[in-house]
Amino acid sequence: MSDSMEVAVIGGGVMGLSTAWELARRGLKPVVFDRFARGHHQGASHGATRNFNNAYDEEHYLDLLVRAREGWNALGQVDGEPLLRLHGLVTHGDVDVAVIERRLIDRGIHAETLTAGEASSRWSGMRFGDDVLFSRDAGVARASAALGELERRIVAAGGEVRWETPVAHRGDRRGRRHHAVRRADAGRRRRRHGRRLDRADAARHPPASAGGHRGVPRALPPQRGRRVAVVQSLRRPRPPPGDGLRHADARRGRQGRLPPRGRRRRPRCPSARGHARGALADYVREWMPGLDPASAVPVSCTYTSTDDSAFVLDRRGRIVVGAGFSGHGFKFAPGVGATLADLALDPTALAAAPFRLS
Numbered sequence: 145m146s147d148s149m150e151v152a153v154i155g156g157g158v159m160g161l162s163t164a165w166e167l168a169r170r171g172l173k174p175v176v177f178d179r180f181a182r183g184h185h186q187g188a189s190h191g192a193t194r195n196f197n198n199a200y201d202e203e204h205y206l207d208l209l210v211r212a213r214e215g216w217n218a219l220g221q222v223d224g225e226p227l228l229r230l231h232g233l234v235t236h237g238d239v240d241v242a243v244i245e246r247r248l249i250d251r252g253i254h255a256e257t258l259t260a261g262e263a264s265s266r267w268s269g270m271r272f273g274d275d276v277l278f279s280r281d282a283g284v285a286r287a288s289a290a291l292g293e294l295e296r297r298i299v300a301a302g303g304e305v306r307w308e309t310p311v312a313h314r315g316d317r318r319g320r321r322h323h324a325v326r327r328a329d330a331g332r333r334r335r336r337h338g339r340r341l342d343r344a345d346a347a348r349h350p351p352a353s354a355g356g357h358r359g360v361p362r363a364l365p366p367q368r369g370r371r372v373a374v375v376q377s378l379r380r381p382r383p384p385p386g387d388g389l390r391h392a393d394a395r396r397g398r399q400g401r402l403p404p405r406g407r408r409r410r411p412r413c414p415s416a417r418g419h420a421r422g423a424l425a426d427y428v429r430e431w432m433p434g435l436d437p438a439s440a441v442p443v444s445c446t447y448t449s450t451d452d453s454a455f456v457l458d459r460r461g462r463i464v465v466g467a468g469f470s471g472h473g474f475k476f477a478p479g480v481g482a483t484l485a486d487l488a489l490d491p492t493a494l495a496a497a498p499f500r501l502s
């Protein structure tokens with residue numbers, strides 16, 4: 145048995161769903177395949193929130209951020225609330241605050257520099273050693289609400305999202321115009337054919353140079369009477385807030401390739417050793433006295449990174465690849481989806497040079 149589709153998107157994380165939504169906006173009826181059930185925790189996109197941090201100084205990321213912002217705005221409100229909670233974000237640490245401020249202002253994005261003293265008096269639960277960048281135009285993205293809304297819009301436009309449908313084979317079965325996508329649990333006769341194929345998956349199929357990375361963020365409740373802003377501290381950890389505040393040292397955690405077909409699932413238990421926990425607690429004690437490090441709850445997560453941490457947005461033949469979004473991809477998702485849709489629909493389209501495979 146075989147049936148046809150216009151575009152197959154492999155991977156129903158935020159990048160696959162964003163790509164499919166963008167394709168649907170352009171009049172196509174994409175079919176998304178994901179190996180696990182809706183809401184699963186086996187990838188990188190689960191959870192309540194992600195940091196919507198705009199403190200980038202590289203033009204290609206800022207371009208992607210601006211494009212993403214258009215998409216977030218177009219997605220509108222869910223349950224009476226925007227998908228982006230723009231309550232502001234502070235950035236401090238080993239970073240050139242002045243450069244980022246200039247780049248953001250050049251693009252019409254709010255940014256201002258505060259002295260350490262000014263910042264400390266505004267956010268008493270945090271300590272600052274030097275200048276601090278504050279942007280009102282940042283905060284958090286409501287991650288699980290965004291996934292639900294993307295799927296709703298894909299289906300409303302006539303597309304499909306097929307959960308618990310692992311793809312085991314992608315191949316060019318009909319010359320250059322068709323690719324076969326085979327479900328892992330189906331025989332040869334259960335192929336679906338597509339004219340184009342987008343791949344926006346993560347840990348199970350890392351790109352050639354990528355490895356799976358498992359980090360260990362921890363959730364910390366604020367202590368009474370202290371105010372803690374959403375913070376992006378580039379001294380060490382990157383803390384996306386979720387239930388409580390999350391702290392993570394993105395350089396820690398296990399690295400390596402994950403099994404291609406996922407017979408072994410990643411362990412659910414966090415792997416942080418004592419010294420990593422201690423370092424994180426020391427960091428919180430020193431820089432975020434408004435949090436209680438003793439109450440930290442470790443959680444594990446998996447994401448893929450390239451060697452230089454740059455995203456991969458490219459095309460090989462008729463296959464479009466989006467991968468390597470590491471620990472900071474979520475905020476860019478609608479921009480990534482728009483770029484991958486361009487690559488799928490326009491053979492002359494190219495992503496920004498740093499995002500290309502070579």
Ligand SMILES: Cc1cc2nc3c(=O)[nH]c(=O)nc-3n(C[C@H](O)[C@H](O)[C@H](O)COP(=O)(O)OP(=O)(O)OC[C@H]3O[C@@H](n4cnc5c(N)ncnc54)[C@H](O)[C@@H]3O)c2cc1C
Nearest residue numbers: 155157159179187188189195311346384469472473474475
């Ligand atoms: C704990 C954590 C905190 C983070 N914090 C932030 C943050 O604060 N801000 C930010 O911007 N970003 C953050 N990120 C990064 C961001 O969440 C990721 O970059 C993003 O979710 C990646 O999305 P994805 O769709 O590429 O990957 P995934 O969500 O992993 O999706 C890939 C999907 O592909 C499916 N799949 C794989 N193989 C197959 C197959 N053979 N057949 C069918 N389906 C398949 C998987 O089941 C999976 O659902 C964080 C990530 C983690 C894990």
